[in-house]
Amino acid sequence: MPTAPSEVDDLVPALVALRRDLHAHPELAFQERRTAGIVAGALRLLGLEVHEGLADTGVVGTLRIGHGTRSVGLRADMDALPMVELGRSAHASRHAGAHHGCGHDGHTAMLLGAARHLARTRSFDGTVHFIFQPAEEGQGGGRRMVEQGLFERFACDAVYALHNWPDLPLGQAQTRPGPIMAAADRFDIVLRGRGGHAAQPQHTPDAILAAGQLVTALNTIVARRIDPNDAAVLSVTRIEGGHSHNVLPAEVTITGTVRSFDPAVQDRIEAALRDTVAGVALASGTTADVSYTRYYPATINSAPEAALALAAAQAVGLDAAVAPRPAFTSEDFSFLLRERPGAYLWLGQGRTDPGPDGERPLHHPCYDFNDDALPLGVRWFCEVAERALAPPSVVVGPA
Ligand SMILES: [Zn+2]
Ligand SMILES: [Zn+2]
Structure with a gap:
């Protein structure tokens, strides 16, 4: 009863x-x-x-x-x-x-x-x-x-x-x-230049500019690389880099989260994210490290x-x-x-x-x-x- x-x-x-x-x-x-x-x-x-x-x-x-x-x-x-x-x-x-x-x-x-x-x-x-x-x-x-x-x-x-x-x-x-x-993933990306004088950008890859391009590119992954019938969201939640108005920083960190419901979609987003980071790094002359963690299914x-x-x-x-x-x-x-x-x-x-x-x-x-x-x-x-x-x-x- x-x-x-x-x-x-x-x-x-x-x-x-x-x-x-x-x-x-x-x-x-x-x-x-x-x-x-x-x-x-x-x-x-x-x-x-x-x-x-x-x-x-x-x-x-x-x-x-x-x-x-x-x-x-x-x-x-x-x-x-x-x-x-x-x-x-x-x-x-x-x-x-x-x-x-x-x-x-x-x-x-x-x-x-x-x-x-x-x-x-x-x-x-x-x-x-x-x-x-x-x-x-x-x-x-x-x-x-x-x-x-x-x-x-x-x-x-x-x-x-x-x-x-x-x-x-x-x-x-x-x-x-x-x-x-949803499944919850976390990504942490470090973009590295060499750092240098802000008035002499020719001497160092610009990690700040690369980070700006990367944030925009990351936001296209769900829209352009995932089937519209599959639900997912990618959010960049933190950017950290630089301390001064006249110094190009040596590195910038970008952090965010991905939410989805299907492991195949998770695979596709992680692969696209890694490709995107590699592409932006190549184009900007920076180097990049990516940490991608699937912490909750x-x-x-x-x-x-x-x-x-x-x-x-x-x-x-x-x-x-x-x-x-x-x-x-x-x-x-x-x-x-x-x-x-x-x-x-x-x-x-x-x-x-x-x-x-x-x-x-x-x-x-x-x-x-x-x-x-x-x-x-x-x-x-x-x-x-x-x-x-x-x-x-x-x-x-x-x-
Ligand atoms: Zn809670
Ligand atoms: Zn709770």
Whole structure:
């Protein structure tokens, strides 16, 4: 049976307090020791098997009910962003330079709430692994958990996660089969001349001019080298070089990111970028070094699990729909989805407290998870586990 709203409402006051405590004490990637300690302590109190130290600060709690051999992993991320919070709530960050600007405080609280609820209802047959991962924000904590044997130690037939989503109103949820979040690549290009007097350009290749030409050329790659039916974006985000008005610098650094959904498109963009850099360097007389790193793969939902995630959302009263298109942001739950079937859900967050500029998107310095979403996420996680591990005699579809 779907988890009725009243069944988790009694958990909400404690979850709100926990979420705000986590918000006030944000911890950066692989430093989530206080958070991991709170999570592990709470899971132990529930009587779960608790495993600490996977990927340094990761925690996995295991709840086995009945004799079923099926298993499911539910995942939350615990880390905060390296940024200053400008919010002024009573639970604003007390850690300088760290801010829960992506709402992972809410994810952690919701998954703990689901563990609490499932530990008391015991309404499934099999094993649920509650996976609390470190370092989602660009540091690949999910990858490290997989590399350190997450699925060898904790068998999961499928894995599920959610992200709070300010672009959707509270009470709505979306996911989709196939790509839902983009692959994220980073490039760092160093163009080198020799450096020299600005009045004597004939004596040195001009790395500044080459950088200007290169930025323009890089911005033609997606437009001219990629099939218009394939979605991708390339952004140059940093140029650094030069210190004086009368010196041609010896080197200029250009940094940026590429987002796409298909490894073949990634291959084509990387090759075109390398060709473009080589061509500009040749024409300008500079030399160039290119570093190109594919740090997060695309987040790809498997179709049956995306259907289960949507059905679960509908069953607990969310206004759930198939997402019309993926997002170009990225997510390291992708590493778990490369190993196991599963799905990633966007849980509507709304913008209940718009700032003077009107919007507070994820990673905004005033971002604060909407506590009204807590019971919605708890119910969804519980419903997913109950559907994935429904006792054989119980018909809960679609499976
Ligand atoms: Zn984020
Ligand atoms: Zn996030």
